[in-house]
Amino acid sequence: MSAITSHAAADAPAREAVRVALGERAYDILIGRGVSEEIGTRAAALGARAVALVTDDTVARLHGETIAARVASAGLRCETITVPAGEGSKGYATLARVCDAILASRIERGDLVMALGGGIVGDLAGFAAAIVRRGVRFVQVPTTLLAQVDSSVGGKTGINSVHGKNLVGAFHQPSLVLADTALLDTLPLRELRAGYAEIVKYGLIDDADFFAWCEANGEAVLAGGREREHAVAHSCRAKAAIVARDEREEGDRALLNLGHTFAHALERLAHYDPAILVHGEAVAAGLALAYRFSAFLGLCAPADAERVARHLAATGLPTTLGAFPGLAPDPERLLDAMAQDKKVVAGQLTFILARGVGESFIARGVDVAAVRTFLARECAGEGQMPG
Ligand SMILES: NC(=O)c1ccc[n+]([C@@H]2O[C@H](COP(=O)([O-])OP(=O)(O)OC[C@H]3O[C@@H](n4cnc5c(N)ncnc54)[C@H](O)[C@@H]3O)[C@@H](O)[C@H]2O)c1
Ligand SMILES: O=C(O)C(=O)C[C@@H](O)[C@H](O)[C@H](O)COP(=O)(O)O
Numbered sequence: 001m002s003a004i005t006s007h008a009a010a011d012a013p014a015r016e017a018v019r020v021a022l023g024e025r026a027y028d029i030l031i032g033r034g035v036s037e038e039i040g041t042r043a044a045a046l047g048a049r050a051v052a053l054v055t056d057d058t059v060a061r062l063h064g065e066t067i068a069a070r071v072a073s074a075g076l077r078c079e080t081i082t083v084p085a086g087e088g089s090k091g092y093a094t095l096a097r098v099c100d101a102i103l104a105s106r107i108e109r110g111d112l113v114m115a116l117g118g119g120i121v122g123d124l125a126g127f128a129a130a131i132v133r134r135g136v137r138f139v140q141v142p143t144t145l146l147a148q149v150d151s152s153v154g155g156k157t158g159i160n161s162v163h164g165k166n167l168v169g170a171f172h173q174p175s176l177v178l179a180d181t182a183l184l185d186t187l188p189l190r191e192l193r194a195g196y197a198e199i200v201k202y203g204l205i206d207d208a209d210f211f212a213w214c215e216a217n218g219e220a221v222l223a224g225g226r227e228r229e230h231a232v233a234h235s236c237r238a239k240a241a242i243v244a245r246d247e248r249e250e251g252d253r254a255l256l257n258l259g260h261t262f263a264h265a266l267e268r269l270a271h272y273d274p275a276i277l278v279h280g281e282a283v284a285a286g287l288a289l290a291y292r293f294s295a296f297l298g299l300c301a302p303a304d305a306e307r308v309a310r311h312l313a314a315t316g317l318p319t320t321l322g323a324f325p326g327l328a329p330d331p332e333r334l335l336d337a338m339a340q341d342k343k344v345v346a347g348q349l350t351f352i353l354a355r356g357v358g359e360s361f362i363a364r365g366v367d368v369a370a371v372r373t374f375l376a377r378e379c380a381g382e383g384q385m386p387g
C-alpha cells in the first residue's frame with residue numbers, strides 16, 4: 001500500500017519538468033496547466049524567427065488562434081498550416097502538402113515547425129520537420145491525453161502506408177514539449193479514454209505499483225484534476241527514461257510497443273477509420289490480447305490477464321477483437337498485417353509479452369502457428385473473460 005501512496009496525486013506539483021537525456025538532442029517536457037502561455041518566449045529562446053504551426057481543423061478552431069497569438073506576441077512570424085482531423089491525414093498526400101506549405105512559408109533550418117494537436121498532427125508535422133531542408137527543428141504542443149503521455153515524447157515521427165501503421169518515418173527529436181493540461185479541457189471522453197490506454201501501458205511494462213494506482217485512480221484521471229496531471233508526469237518520466245537509454249529502438253524501447261503488434265494489425269484492418277477504432281482503443285485491445293496471449297503460452301497467470309482486461313473494461317475501453325463495430329477480424333488477415341510489423345526480424349514475429357503485471361519482456365521468434373491458434377480462438381470469442 002505504501003508504494004501506491006507514493007503515487008498520491010496530492011503530492012503532484014502544479015508544474016513539472018521532465019528532461020529527456022539524449023546528449024546533444026536532450027530536451028525538456030514541461031507539464032502543467034497553462035504552460036503553453038510560455039510558447040512564444042520559449043520559441044524565441046530557441047533562436048527561431050518564424051514558426052510553421054501545424055494543426056488539425058478541430059484543434060485550430062478550439063486553440064489555434066490563442067497559440068498563434070502567443071507565438072506572434074514574442075515577435076515571431078507565425079504561419080498556420082491546417083490539415084483535416086483524423087488518421088487519414090497521416091499519409092503521403094497530406095505530408096506532401098504540409099512540406100510544401102512549410103517551404104512556402106520560408107521556414108529556415110533555424111526556425112521551428114510546431115505541432116499543435118494530437119498524435120496524428122505530432123507524427124505528421126514531426127516527419128515533415130525531419131525531411132524538409134533535411135531537418136528543421138520542431139516543438140510539440142500536444143493537445144490530447146495520448147499525445148501528452150506518449151506520442152509527443154521520444155522522436156518517433158511518420159505516416160501510415162496501405163501496408164501498415166507508421167511504416168514510413170524517421171526518428172527526429174523535438175527541441176521542446178509543452179504539455180499544457182488545460183488544453184485537455186475540450187477533449188471528448190472517447191479520446192481521453194484512448195489516451196488512458198497508453199498510460200496503463202506504462203504500469204504493465206515494468207511498474208506494477210503504477211498499474212495498481214491506475215486501478216484506484218483511473219476514473220479520476222478521466223475526470224481531470226491532480227490525478228490526471230500526476231498520470232501525465234509519471235508517464236512522461238517513464239517514457240523519457242526508456243528513450244534516453246535506447247533512442248532508436250535497438251533494445252528496450254520495444255517494450256513501449258506492448259500491445260501494438262495486435263493494435264497496428266487491427267488499425268490496418270479497419271483502414272484507420274475512426275468510426276471503427278482510434279489508436280488508443282486498438283492499444284487497449286492489444287494490451288488485453290498481449291496478456292491473454294502470454295497466458296495462452298503459459299508465461300503468465302490467467303488471473304493477471306483477467307485483471308488487465310477488467311481494469312481496461314472498467315474505464316470503458318475495448319478488450320476483445322469483437323469489440324469494434326463493423327470490423328470482422330480473421331486470423332489470416334491479422335497475421336498478414338503483423339508480417340509488416342517493424343519488430344519483425346528475419347521474417348520472424350516479435351511480441352512484447354508478460355510474465356505478470358509490470359513484468360513485460362521482448363519475445364523474439366514467436367511461433368506463427370501459436371499466434372494463428374490464439375487468434376482463431378480470440379476471433380471465435382473463446383478464451384476471453386466475460387464482459
Ligand atoms: N510517435 C509516437 O511515439 C506515438 C505514440 C503513440 C501514438 N502515436 C500515434 O498517435 C496517433 C493518435 O493520436 P491521438 O490519439 O492524439 O489522435 P488525434 O491526433 O487524431 O486526436 C484525436 C482527436 O481529438 C481531436 N483533438 C485533439 N486535441 C483536442 C482538444 N484539445 N480538444 C478537442 N479535440 C481535440 C483531434 O482533432 C482528433 O479528432 C496515432 O496515429 C498513433 O499511431 C504515436
Ligand atoms: O515510442 C515508442 O517507441 C512507442 O512504441 C510508442 C507507441 O505507443 C506508439 O504507438 C508508436 O508510434 C509505435 O511505434 P511503431 O514503431 O510501432 O510504429
Ligand SMILES: [Zn+2]
Nearest residue numbers: 198260279283
Ligand atoms: Zn501507441
